[in-house]
Amino acid sequence: MTNSLSARGDLVLPCLNEAEALPWVLGRIPDGWRAVVVDNGSTDGSAALAERLGARVVHEPRRGFGAACHAGLLAAEAELVAFCDCDASLDPAELPRVAEPVRGGAADLVLARRLPTARGAWPLHARLGNRALARMLRRRTGVRLRDLGPMRVGRREALLALGLTDRRSGYPLQMVVRAADAGWRIAETEVAYRPRAGKSKVTGTWRGTWQAVHDMRQVLA
Ligand SMILES: Nc1nc2c(ncn2[C@@H]2O[C@H](COP(=O)(O)OP(=O)(O)O)[C@@H](O)[C@H]2O)c(=O)[nH]1
Numbered sequence: 001m002t003n004s005l006s007a008r009g010d011l012v013l014p015c016l017n018e019a020e021a022l023p024w025v026l027g028r029i030p031d032g033w034r035a036v037v038v039d040n041g042s043t044d045g046s047a048a049l050a051e052r053l054g055a056r057v058v059h060e061p062r063r064g065f066g067a068a069c070h071a072g073l074l075a076a077e078a079e080l081v082a083f084c085d086c087d088a089s090l091d092p093a094e095l096p097r098v099a100e101p102v103r104g105g106a107a108d109l110v111l112a113r114r115l116p117t118a119r120g121a122w123p124l125h126a127r128l129g130n131r132a133l134a135r136m137l138r139r140r141t142g143v144r145l146r147d148l149g150p151m152r153v154g155r156r157e158a159l160l161a162l163g164l165t166d167r168r169s170g171y172p173l174q175m176v177v178r179a180a181d182a183g184w185r186i187a188e189t190e191v192a193y194r195p196r197a198g199k200s201k202v203t204g205t206w207r208g209t210w211q212a213v214h215d216m217r218q219v220l221a
């Protein structure tokens with residue numbers, strides 16, 4: 001891991017009780033990237049563990065995936081900012097390749113489409129919901145994406161200028177909708193999607209799924 005001055009990018013990792021996943025995730029941070037773990041009131045010692053493992057830890061008391069992601073964006077200092085789940089389902093080591101189009105100026109935002117590596121990595125309802133969402137996004141904005149993947153990279157100042165307001169599960173969708181409305185060049189690449197470590201907070205639960213559907217509808221309304 002590198003300090004902020006030499007870092008090419010800050011990697012925002014929203015974290016709610018991910019002690020099981022943190023050692024692997026933080027062990028996979030590529031050179032030139034700094035991990036910014038945003039703890040959202042974990043009760044399993046995630047924050048202390050992340051600190052011990054050398055990550056920068058930001059505390060966001062307001063619950064919600066978007067609240068955590070946005071606190072990470074506000075705390076970031078590097079030119080490039082990436083987002084990635086902190087559950088060991090996605091490999092931070094893939095970041096340099098994912099970030100390349102933004103770094104090189106060919107795109108303003110890159111999203112990584114998830115390719116499941118095993119049965120059970122991606123529950124069917126989540127996969128179908130995601131596909132429906134991609135279709136709605138295309139109808140609404142004209143942007144063609146095959147997945148609204150959680151691993152993505154953009155420029156810090158431009159991301160801030162989007163003025164994102166969602167603080168729950170609509171955040172990743174609002175980012176793409178506003179970027180599309182602002183005329184950003186949006187690119188899609190691929191990443192491996194593994195079965196997560198620990199328990200799912202969103203699509204693995206009824207409550208989380210319902211909230212995600214509700215929040216995303218609001219964004220597209
Ligand atoms: N900070 C914060 N992180 C969250 C919250 N809900 C989920 N996360 C994190 O967001 C990421 C995605 O959540 P996850 O449970 O993997 O959702 P799934 O991939 O749909 O099953 C994980 O890193 C979680 O720790 C929340 O309310 N606050």
Ligand SMILES: [Mg+2]
Nearest residue numbers: 085087089196
């Ligand atoms: Mg996950």
